[in-house]
Amino acid sequence: MNLTLLSVANEIEKAFKSLIKSGRPDITDDENNSLIESLYVDLFDNEYILRQVLDDNHTLLKGRRGTGKSTIFLRAEQEIQKNKAKFAIYINLQTCYEEVKSANSDEENLALTKYLTYKNFLTEILKSIQKRFSSKFSSDKEFEELFKAIEEGKYIDKDFQRSIDVTSTQSQENKSDIGGKLGLNNATLNVGLGSVDKNESTVSTKVTELRIFSIHEILKRIKEIANKRGISKIYLFLDDFSELNMDSQKVVIDSLIAPIISSYNETYKVKLAAYPSRIYTGNIDSTKLPSYALDFYDAYEQSSSTYGDVEGLAIDYISRTLAKRIEIYTKNQISLGEIFDLDRAPLEEYLKTLFYCSSSIPRSLGFILNYAYLSSINKGNQITIENINTASVKYFEENILADFINDVRFKQSFYDDKDLLDQIAQKNLMDKIVEKQFNVKRETIEQYQKGILKKQIFTETLEKNRKGPLFWMPTSHFFINKDTEKLLKTLELYFIVNKFNEGSSREPGKKISYYGLNYGLCLLKRIDYGRPAFRRTYDYWRQEEFNLNEYIPRVISNIEVIKCESCEKVYDETEYNIYVVHKKCFKCTHEDTVRVTNKFQTKFKKKIEEWHEKKLPDVHINVLRILYNNIDSEMTAYEIGTQIDRHHLSVTHAMRPLVNNKYVSYKERDKRYYKITDAAVTKFFSDTLDTIE
Missing domain, CATH: 3.40.50 (Rossmann fold)
Known part of the structure; x- marks a missing residue:
């Protein structure tokens, strides 16, 4: 047990947790003085x-x-x-x-x-x-x-006019409510009402003047x-x-x-x-x-001549960020290197592992190190690579995956040019990429064991990194043409994949983009991460086995089903292109009956219904998320508020319905200490989407 480390364990925990804060992360010391100026580290x-x-x-x-x-x-x-x-x-x-x-x-x-x-x-x-x-x-x-x-x-813009048809169900006596809803007085609202009965009916209202602020x-x-x-x-x-x-x-x-x-x-x-x-x-x-x-590849690629330079700058940013936090919070009592077990691995390996699992994103770094802290520094031990790996899996499962597949506030990339690329379709795409990359690993090892593996670069990788019966065959990264990488942008937004590099394609005039699967996801799915150190990144990652340029569009196209709603004839893409010209079904000849639909539509509608049942205001979801991420701890309203950028009184107000619905429990000592209940965990965070066949 490291007594020096244990003596500053609380300060180290504060340093890690300070990286997690979202919103307005005005980090302060014990006297409520802002630490942002002293903690700030630029890219x-x-x-x-x-x-x-x-x-x-x-x-x-x-x-x-x-x-x-x-x-x-x-x-x-x-x-x-x-x-x-x-x-x-x-x-x-x-x-x-x-x-x-x-x-x-x-x-x-x-x-x-x-x-x-x-x-x-x-x-x-x-x-x-x-x-x-x-x-x-x-x-x-x-x-x-x-x-x-x-x-x-x-300050109303007198030149602004809009005509809006408003249809609403209301009583005749309340037909002026629309004006109140718009916040307009009678002088700015010209309303023509349709026929109504004395009780309740549909009222057709035309607002011909909507005068708005002149900014x-x-x-x-x-x-x-x-x-x-x-x-x-x-x-x-x-x-x-x-x-x-x-x-x-x-x-x-x-x-x-x-x-x-x-x-x-x-x-x-x-x-x-x-x-x-x-x-x-x-x-x-x-x-x-x-x-x-601010994302590492996009930030550093213009100032770097090689991918190695990009990675080096990203790792240096992690090193500077952590060193500064440790220095400020422990008041220079320990250095960055002292929090890691350097007898098991050099500091450079720890920093590179943190780069792989966090992509140099400060908040991800904070979550992973906070999870690693519980199994190491909290017990007086230094952090090991194993601690980081375990924390990376926990962070992926409890934060990234939970947000990706269970959050009703799903944020989709604006590059998704098809409404079909909904949450379930994105989950299917993730599953298929994982399946493809794992199969490359499995099939390559099987070929090597049978003595039929033809690629020297893979043979060298397996032989140089073999430990007894265990093989190391990294298949975490892949490439796709740059002009079609938009298909991955939603997965990238949710940290399921991360962009690492760009390069020249074997096709003249084309560029390819290299992506890597999330580090924690790879550990979870037994996909070896990285690349062999004896070969250049360019050599290894651009092998044809990692070419997903045709595979990803094919997975997405398989989401679509084109069929006639009348006779249920299924169309292929060529047939559909012909149909679009004539708008008549080839089989039943009915007009305008062929639709492009999502084959997961039924399952998605069911999921939407489930979400609707458990829909809560955003602030309530955010409170539950913080409590879930700190499931083994009790937290005050102030501690929660600092992480979700809310005043503690706002958090206390949100707690009332959460406590009433038995989603949160609390104990009262000097103040109230909140904890998420098993009922909330089951309802909001334990649900997962199965792989869709």
Whole structure:
């Protein structure tokens, strides 16, 4: 037992858990002083990414969940606050979205819902701006008058008109409710009502004038007031953009961001954070909204000449991040190397393993190390490779896989050009890739044992890495043509696969992209991870056995069933292309009866019904997720709130229905300590989707 390590075990745990925090991760010390400035580690030398967010250009940060977008924003805000001529406003768009959803009760009418989304998004954003200005200019009458005028409708765009047909079921006496729902007075609402009876009936309503906020005039007025107080630059930090669906992203871009970028470049600076492959930018000129990638390959490939350089920079980022956390939290009592068992493996191997299992994503790194901590440092022992591997499997099963297949808030890549690529279809694609890669390993070993293996590179791999009866034959990575890699973007968003490299195809003029399966998934499915050290990555990973260029599209195409709804004739793709021209079924000759459907449609509908039964508000799901990830611990409302970016009173409020429904239990000592119940685990986290045949 390492007594020195045990003496700082609590501090090391805090260091690991600080990496897990999501939302506004304002990490503080025991005296509530922010540690962000001292803990911040940039992807590049000289804090390159931070400087891009601080400069006078509009900026788009692109990175998957946990890559540190919110941390960068928070660090940038701290710097801006030091300059009296600059002003920062942080807006969490996901929180706005939740407010918008709760306000939009009329889901049956798409036109009305879109308008309400528009109106409520701008309202919530303006509230955020008002709150931020009020905190700095608490008794400023000009700001008070401005927002009072906005509430009274004095900043309505008089040139904006839309005609919306609204159909709703209501009593004749309540037909004016639509105006109230829209937040409009009689002067701005021209309504034509259809015939109604005295009781309840369907009312057809046409709203011919919907006058909305003139964002140009509001921003212009805010600029004038700010300039009077010596503020020349206003930074708008818009976070969690990709948590919005496509329609809501269009509202934010078209009604807020695009107008600012086109008209207010001198004063307003937009800083937007989004996921790659899940972002709508409309007609914004890309040169006016430069993007900076945070995922390791996209971040480092432009500054590296080889894949080895990319991997080296990613591992260095992990090393710098962990060293800084250990240094700050333990007050320099131990170094990074002292938390690992270096008698079993060199530090470089630990860092490379952490790179493989986390893809250099800080939040993933925090989860894995926190799981590893329980079986090592918590007992006074140093972390081993085995501890990391066990933690990687646990992290995959309890976090990544659970989010991927059981979360009703499924986030799909906008590159998915087929509605058929739903959650179950994506799970099927994952299963098929895993099956394919495992079979390559199994068949290669069988050929070697029979003495018929022809590929020297595989023979060398098996012979150099054999340990008794056990063979090591890595099949974790594969390649696909770059122009079809969009098929993998949803799996990439959920960390099921990670992009590692690009290279030249054997086809002239084509490029290929190299992907690797999740490290924990590979351990779980007995797929050996990595590549042999004696050969270049390019040599090994580009072997034809790892070519999934035809396999992945074939798996996806097999999801589709094309058949006539009348006579049930099944069409192949060629027949369907002919049908599209004439629109008559070849067999029954009925018109417009052939449909492309998902062969898992019935199962998916059943899954949707199950989700509907257990649907909870996002904040409740987030609370349960944190408790589930800390299933062996009890947590206070404050501890939960720091991880989901909620005030502890908001968490306490969410706990009431969770406790009433027996999803959460608590014990009361100096305060309440919450714990997830077995009933909640069974209902929300133990369900899995079987492999679909």
